Amino acid sequence: MPYDTEGPRFDGRFSDGQTAAAHNVRVAFHERGLVILRDGEEQLIWPYGALATAEPLSTHAVDALVSYRYQPGASLFVPSGGFARRLAELAPHLTTSAARRRAATPWLWAAAGVVVIGIAISAMQLSPARTIASMMPDNVRNALGERTIRAMTEGRKVCETPAGLRAVDTLSHRLTGAVPTGNRFQITVVDWGLVNAFATPGNRIVLTRGLIAKAGGPDEVAGVLAHEMGHGIELHPETGIVRSIGLAAAVELMLGGGGTVGNLGAMLLQLSYSRQAEREADERALDMLRGAGISANGIADFFRRIEGLSAGSNEGDGGGGVTGMLSTHPATADRLRRIAAAPRYPSTPALSPADWQAMKTMCGTPAGE
Ligand SMILES: [Zn+2]
Structure with a gap:
């Protein structure tokens, strides 16, 4: 249904985000919104x-x-000051003064609201760290995530064969596409013998070569990945950081807009999650696996397998150990029971044999080593 538009029209360039090309368009203001007029x-x-x-x-x-x-x-670029000023009148949330108000929000919350929040938290049994974490702006979460990934990958190779990256992407989209939370994750595979996986702030996840090598199949990697995504969706990494550095420092961090995050990567490596956090991550994981039609057995199989490995080895936790995963994600009998009790459903392998092969060899090291 065409919208009647009066008043001036502006020349712009429009990209739909699906194809690389941008197209010339005319843009007009309508009482309901911006109207973009495209040829044909x-x-x-x-x-x-x-x-x-x-x-x-x-x-x-x-x-x-x-x-x-x-x-x-999709994006629309209009090279006109007149357009920008009219848009600012019709959409005041896009203006610099609105941005200043938004930037001040966490500060106001923290400064004026600490007492109120404190009362609300104790009344509602909420975690203060979790509350602050949920107010963390995206740019701070992303900056924290990037710093953490950099700390974890320092001196190590990031594994990025095209076929391997495609396989990781396929699995990641299959999982996140199955639930309506809208989270999208950036997954980095690192050439690291340690058997572990980490969720960092800003929806980023690190998987190690050691973990992929020790997994008995793609369903096990899918289970671990879904579990880490569960931590991410629940903001556990953000909450962990706030808890570690303290509420006041967290507020300062948010005020710094991510420019002052310091080296928190090493800290995240030390974080271990509470039983409740593990349960929440498992619940999210089970939802995702069920939605994606991937067997939930993988996650339990994986934890049993590394438990067996750690029981049968005398090595410490020195880099190549398998106990890292267990110490950061305690696999209690309780957890395994709950996973086993989840209802069954029809499932297909998490990855095709070719994609699984690509994932196992994406660090350039033969699988199973
Ligand atoms: Zn966990």
């Missing part, structure tokens, strides 16, 4: 409330790069 294609309307801009709109803006929450990846 239907009009788009982007309601003002769901718009975002790359930079907050100031009165001196000479252009605007606009995105729309419900069309991820």
Whole structure:
């Protein structure tokens, strides 16, 4: 249904995010939203409330790069100061003053609200660290995640054969596509003999070569990955950091906008999760595995396998050990029982044989070594 638009029209470049090309479009303001007029294609309307801009709109803006929450990846660039000013009037949340208010929000919460939060927390049995973690802006979560990944991969090779990356991607999308939480994860495989997997802030996960090598099949890797994703969805890594550095330092961190995160990577390596966190991550994992039609046995099989390995070895936890995974994710009998008790459903292997092979060899080291 075409929208009637009056008033000026602006020239812009539109990319739908699906194909690489950008197209010339005309853009107009309608009371319901921005109308994008495309040659030979239907009009788009982007309601003002769901718009975002790359930079907050100031009165001196000479252009605007606009995105729309419900069309991820699509972007609209309009090189016109007049357009930017009119957009700022119709969508005031995009302006610099709105951005300043937003930046101040965590600070206000922390400064003025600590007492209130404290009372609410004790009344509602909420964890203060969890509450602060949930207020952490995305740029801080991402900066923390990047720092952590850098610390973990320092001096180690990141495994990135094209076929291996495709296999990891396939598995990751199969899992996240199965649940409506909308999280998307960035997964890094590291050439590291340690058997472990880590979720970091900002929806990032590290898997080690050692873990893939010790897994008995793709379902076991899928189970571990789903469990780590569960930690990520529940904001356990963020919560762990807030808990470790303290609430005041966490607020400072958030004020610094991620520029002052310091070296927290090593700290995350030491974090171990509570039983409750493990249970929450398992529940998320079981949901994902069921939605994706991947057997839930993999996760229990994997923990049993590394438990057996650690019982039968005299090695310490020196780099190549298998006990790292067990110390950061305690595999209590209770957990294994709950996983075993989950209802059965039809399942298919988590990866094709070719993709599994690609994942096992993506560090350039023969599998099973
Ligand atoms: Zn865990």
